Amino acid sequence: MEILDNFDVAIIKELEKDGRMAYSTIAANLKISNTMVHQRVNRLIAQGIVMGIKPIINEKKIGYDWGSYTGITLNKDQDSNRIIEELKKIPEITECYYISGLYTLYVKIIAKNHEHMRKVLYEKIDTIPGISKTDSIMELGCAFKRNVSL
Structure with missing residues (x-):
């Protein structure tokens, strides 16, 4: 670097x-x-140090009142690249991370309401072949978000 x-x-x-x-x-x-x-x-x-200059959208101001952080367990971790490509097709997923521990992937999901969140989880994510299970933690609001200090 x-x-x-x-x-x-x-x-x-x-x-x-x-x-x-x-x-x-x-x-x-x-x-x-x-x-x-x-x-x-x-x-x-x-160099990838600055990852672009784009607006930061306040999802709540445009009707997305629900957020979750969801751990995803895969049947086979080697399927992660294929599954990530499928997750990219779901617009409500705004972030996706490789993690260690109980899950293979961790995603942030935004939804308009609880019914919309249910549909994203059960009708979009859970139907992807190779996903074993999901475990979600509901977000109640962001206390702060910032870049690393330079």
Whole structure:
């Protein structure tokens, strides 16, 4: 992994304040050239350090009031790549992680209400061949979410 220098860290911190901030504004704030900001952001994206600049949607404001964290047990862990491809087709699944312990995969699901959550779990996830069982913990709200400190 490449080490971030002070300019990289400063640029990322500016983008965290407002991902839509113009590169010229970042350059002026940091007293560096617009070209340098543009090149650094492109390099950070190309290296996978910055994973894109996109809006963060407040799901509750658009009608998705239910969330769950769901552990998924597979019949065979070697089927995980195929099953992940099927999970990607379910728009209500917003995150998917490989984990150790009781489950093979852990997903975050958002739904409009309890009936919608039931349908996602029983009619979409549980019907994927190779999934043995799911175990869900309902989310009651996010206390905070942030990036790692630079």
